[in-house]
Amino acid sequence: MPKRPPTGFNVRRSQQQRIDWDDPPLSDPSAAAPRSRPVGEIARHIKSRLKADAELNDVWIEGEVRSLNRSGAGHYYFDLADAESDAALSCAFFRNQNRGIRVEQGDQVLVHGSADVYLPRGSLQIIVDALRPIGEGVLQAEFERLSGNLKAEGLFNPDRKRAIPSYPKRIGVVTSPSGAVWHDIQQVLARRWPLVSLLLAPCLTQGSGAATSIAAAIEELNLLTTGEPDLIIVARGGGSPEDLWAYNEEPVARAIFASDIPVISAVGHETDVTIADHVADLRAPTPSAAAEIAVPDRAEEAARLAALRQQTNHSIEVRVSQQQQWLVLARDRIDAGVPHPPTLRIELNRRRQDLDRALDSGVSELRARSSSAGLRLDALNPRRTLERGYAIVSNAEGHVVTAAAQLDVDDAIEIQFADAVVAARTALNRRSGEA
Secondary structure, three states: OOOOOOOOHHHHHHHHHOOOOOOOOOOOOOOOOOOOOOHHHHHHHHHHHHHHOOHHHOEEEEEEEEEEEEOOOOOEEEEEEEOOOOEEEEEEEOHHHHOOOOOOOOOEEEEEEEEEEEOOOOEEEEEEEEEEEOOHHHHHHHHHHHHHHHHHHOOOOHHHOOOOOOOOOEEEEEEOOOOHHHHHHHHHHHHHOOOOEEEEEEOOOOOOOHHHHHHHHHHHHHOOOOOOOOEEEEEEOOOOOOOOHHHHOHHHHHHHHHOOOOEEEEEOOOOOOOHHHHHOOEEOOOHHHHHHHHOOOHHHHHHHHHHHHHHHHHHHHHHHHHHHHHHHHHHHHHHHHOOOHHHHHHHHHHHHHHHHHHHHHHHHHHHHHHHHHHHHHHHOOHHHHHHOOOOEEEOOOOOEOOOHHHOOOOOEEEEEOOOOEEEEEOOOOOOOOOO
């Protein structure tokens, strides 16, 4: 019976040795043994040939991140896959090259690096020295264009930004209800300031329609007539530039700008900066940081109040002590300045008698002066002169006539006697021939 043809590794070896299993050749003692090489020699040879290929040492490769693993040392290891051809390349993105760069499973990326062989496994891998999301250049150009337009309109003006309330009673949160962000904000606020109440305005945070959804949620909080929030937090967790792009769109920027309620923007991680961050009244590096910024810490407030209470009590004690000292000094001064009561009574009686005498003397003097002035006034009274036979002549205008030359013939005059006034007219003076 013929032998069964070998499989696997034995197939390749049988092909190399050209063995016919149905009719095996007779062994030839004189045939030379095949030349072999150590594994390490072959692996290093392949590595050197790769290093000698200039194209493979400076190559840009486009693909999707799969099988992502981040080591404890901060290195990224992943496969860069091509969905169309089902091909994949192993990639290593070491810590000294990936600082500030986030890599997520499923990202479409463009990597730069060089091909190499990892000798312990004999595996081909791409040593990555640069990575950026596909389309980043297009998104960056659109970001700069819209930022320039909105900045020119004054949406980024720092003078219009409002202060965040120190003790908000109600905070509106614009985010996805199913994400970790909403849970994190609740946890932080409950720990720091349980007095605040939260109002969720649910919205889409990425994808088609997300920008419109975020803007509508902000507007909804502003239109509340009861239970309106004192502060709004617009929040989303980290992601690729494409995932965060909704927060760079114009509807979101204008909704934040139009908000009557102060807005904190907390989108992505600390290195992610969006247009919403520029328009908002305050930017927080993360959603959890936004929650910490929004409210005071109850432990710190309790310590501050305790310090104020102690300071107030000390101030009161100092003030009371000062007043007590002042009262003691005032009492001493009063005791030193007030004479003995009997002596004081005698002195008061003496001064009252002096005052009475002075008043009596003053009144008598005033009466004498008044009597003398009355006599003088009576002597100067014109009526007394009229009673002695004199009269006062007045013309028609009521002016006193002091000389006959002031009158003409037949002028109307009044003659005032002591007891009455007589009307008369002038006649010819027989002595002078004048009126």
